[in-house]
Amino acid sequence: MSLVTKLVTLSFDNGPDAEVTPRVLDVLARRGIRSSFFAIGKQLGDVGAQKALARAQDEGHWVGNHSWNHEVPIGEDERADTVDREIVATEKLLADLGCPTRLFRPFGGGGKLGPHLLSTAARDYLAEHKYTCVTWNCVPRDWVDQDGWVPTALAMCAKEPEALVVIHDYVAGSMKHLDRFCGELLEAGHTIRQAFPESCLPMRAGVAQAGLDAITTL
Template structure:
């Protein structure tokens, strides 16, 4: 039996996020939504983020464009355009801990996640950096991800699962996934496993060298 945390990245997506929120409400599950700043410019998406927050979910920053991982983004103003601009777009939707989740391309954790400038910015601005340890690749296998996720959860006492509330077919299986977790005796919690939070309100709690680009200072 494990403790499992659910997170939904890359939204809000008007075609999908509302249905995800409906399932979570029906199951009385609280989760996190790591949203893209660019998506919040659309009123329908912003209203979904507002609904998520009102229903007790935590809202985090997942970059503005989600195009180039920060550790590989050579633009001198990448941190401003990706992290700071998204935080401004979030405004009052942001969690008090100023949650930020970098993106990895395929869910991989490595040096590409953050630049040195991004790391320094997160620390200086008292952000909380939230990584993950369970990626069932719902974008690759929208029908079969549930079984892979259950296998991954069973192998870890404390899982933080990454799903994507932009995938209608994958998210049509969310209720079945939650039911299977509960049937297996797992407990779904909103808090993050400590091992997935290397920066907490600006305080470094783990060795960051594994996910900060080695070049560029």
């Protein structure tokens, strides 16, 4: 039987969490997997969460900015100070915590891709500050289906030559299954890597790539 050689990238959103993120890091360390953590600014008021994020960075994971409030997709947020409140404030906090980043992942509102992800003001800020914008192509909805997301994610990864999986390191119930998910990916012949698929990078170091207009409210 020939094994598939499909690439999978793991990313963890909406944390960090003082309890759950360290358990995720333990699994990844034991398996020698590196990934990315897209942090929410308001999650970082807690010292335990701050420590978890610093540990993630120390262990070779990439830290990204996933907005401050994560309540209204930026392309739908018509307030004048949205870029400052959501992107700049989180950027400053991450830098103050020793995890400076130029990775930004917009909030999709349940994993949906579309023009609601960015406003032109947000797009211009990200370009000016040389951000790499990271989307996704595999959202198994682990926060909803906490005990059933693994087979969903495996089926999605089987169809996608370069999967970028979004799961959530604040949901204790779903992260109980992370080790099994990693094991089943490897058994199925996937290679787990840290790099993002090109197709999920609509902006690279401030330069627009294919797909940027499709995620911007113009």
